[in-house]
Every structure is written in structure tokens, then in C-alpha cells.
Amino acid sequence: MVQGVIFDFDGVILDTETMEYKIMNEIFAENGAHLPIHLWEQRIGGNKNNFDPYAYLLRSSETAFSKAELKAYKKKKVEEQLGMLQIMPGVEKLLEEASAKKIAIGLASSSPRKRVVELLSRYGLLRYFEYMATAEDVLHVKPYPDLYLHVLALMNLNPGDVFAIEDSPAGAKAAKSAGLFCVVVPNEVTKPLTFEPVNLKLNSLLELDLAKM
Numbered sequence: 001m002v003q004g005v006i007f008d009f010d011g012v013i014l015d016t017e018t019m020e021y022k023i024m025n026e027i028f029a030e031n032g033a034h035l036p037i038h039l040w041e042q043r044i045g046g047n048k049n050n051f052d053p054y055a056y057l058l059r060s061s062e063t064a065f066s067k068a069e070l071k072a073y074k075k076k077k078v079e080e081q082l083g084m085l086q087i088m089p090g091v092e093k094l095l096e097e098a099s100a101k102k103i104a105i106g107l108a109s110s111s112p113r114k115r116v117v118e119l120l121s122r123y124g125l126l127r128y129f130e131y132m133a134t135a136e137d138v139l140h141v142k143p144y145p146d147l148y149l150h151v152l153a154l155m156n157l158n159p160g161d162v163f164a165i166e167d168s169p170a171g172a173k174a175a176k177s178a179g180l181f182c183v184v185v186p187n188e189v190t191k192p193l194t195f196e197p198v199n200l201k202l203n204s205l206l207e208l209d210l211a212k213m
Contacts, residue, residue, distance in 0.1 A: 001211075002161060002162065002210070002213040003103060003104060003157050003161040004104035004106060004152075004155050004157045005104070005164075005213075006106040006107065006108050006131075006152075006164045006180070007091075007107050007164075008108060008168075008171045009109035009111060009116050009119075010111055011168060011187045011190060012165050012187075013087065014085045014119060015085060015088060015188070016082075017044055017167065017168070017190060018189045019078070020078065021035075021037070023074060024074065027057070027070065027074055031065070032062065032063075033057055035053060035056075037193075039051055041193055044169075044193075055067065057070065058070075082119065082122075083122070088185075088187075088204075090205025090207070090208060092125075093205070094205055094208060099128055103210075104155045105128050105129055105131070106129065106131035106132065106151040106154065107134075107151070108147035108148050108150070108174075109133070109147070110134075110135055110142050110170075111134060112136065113134035113137075116134055131151050131154040131155050133147045133154070134147075138150055142170045142171050142174035143169075143174050145175075145177035148164060148178035148180060149178050152178065159178055159179030160179070163183055163199075164180040164181070167184065167185055167187050168193070169194060172184050176196070176198065183198070184202070185201075185202050185204060
């Protein structure tokens with residue numbers, strides 16, 4: 001039996017990835033522009049500095065708004081929608097089952113800790129995550145393995161005894177580079193993206209049989 005599981009956050013527990021891409025696409029459309037998914041992909045699961053959508057919008061449109069105004073507008077729209085998200089299918093079932101079986105539960109996210117903790121608390125899930133690594137804890141976020149290695153160290157477990165759950169190519173690469181068995185559950189935005197070989201790809205966490213891991 002597996003001894004630990006490490007969840008990604010964005011796109012795995014809550015589908016913030018799809019929400020944010022749709023919001024940015026709306027903002028681009030309102031300003032007469034289009035946001036290509038291949039550019040947005042550079043931000044998914046890893047360093048948000050890899051692609052600046054605001055700078056791209058300013059270059060590719062005649063918007064009258066400044067970068068600061070666009071960022072504030074996007075932040076407002078995100079805050080309006082965050083409370084309406086649903087926990088991804090199968091997440092609560094897996095957390096309850098892993099907890100009942102005394103399997104260590106961790107989280108590895110490239111996002112800031114404050115944001116992750118606030119959302120986990122809001123959705124009643126924080127109590128499950130004893131081990132956590134976020135952007136502030138490492139020098140390099142995904143696709144580097146640092147976040148996963150940090151959680152493994154906190155768990156005091158070997159990579160071979162733990163599996164990761166990811167939704168993005170950057171996250172899957174990080175998990176595999178840390179030596180973990182990687183389960184990929186793509187969301188609406190990440191489904192069409194190209195993944196390097198992973199151990200298991202599912203349509204939903206409802207398909208995961210923990211007893212077989």
C-alpha cells in the first residue's frame with residue numbers, strides 16, 4: 001500500500017486554471033484581442049512570470065487601459081468567481097479515504113501559501129493537508145522538482161512510496177523529476193496540452209482506486 005499522496009492545488013483541487021484562462025480570454029475579447037492557449041500554457045502549473053498576459057494584451061491591442069488597471073480588473077473578476085468554484089470530482093472522496101487509511105497527505109503548489117491556505121480553508125479542506133510546500137518554500141517552482149522534494153522531506157518518505165496528482169505538463173514533469181509515480185487528471189484547459197509520458201492518466205479522480213496504488 002502506498003504511504004503518501006501529494007496533490008497539486010490549482011486545477012486539481014479547484015479548477016482555478018480554467019477559470020483564470022476564461023477570465024483573461026474575456027478581458028482580451030473586450031479589448032479586441034485573443035489570448036492563444038499556447039502562450040497561456042507557459043503560466044499553467046509553474047512560474048507565472050514565464051508569460052505576461054497584460055504586456056501581451058498591450059502589445060496586441062489598442063486598449064485604453066494601463067497594465068495596472070487590467071490587473072485590478074482581472075483580480076476583481078477572479079475574486080467574484082472563486083467562491084463559485086466546485087471542488088473537483090473525487091477529491092473529497094480520495095482525501096477521506098487516504099486519511100482513514102493513515103496515508104500521509106501533502107500538497108505541492110507553485111502558488112503563494114496565503115492564497116492556497118485561504119482557499120483550502122474556505123472549502124473546508126485545509127484539515128487534510130499536514131504537509132505543504134508553496135512558492136515561498138523553494139528557490140524554483142514547477143517544472144523543477146523542488147516543491148515535491150520539499151514535501152517528501154517533510155513526510156520523511158521515499159519517492160517510491162508516494163504518488164503525485166497533477167493536471168499540467170509542468171506539474172507532471174516536476175513530479176516525475178522528483179521520482180514520484182504521477183497520476184495526471186487534466187482539466188478543461190490542460191486536456192489539449194502535450195504531456196511527457198506519465199504513469200497514469202485519468203478523466204477524473206473518481207476513477208482512481210487507492211487500493212491499487
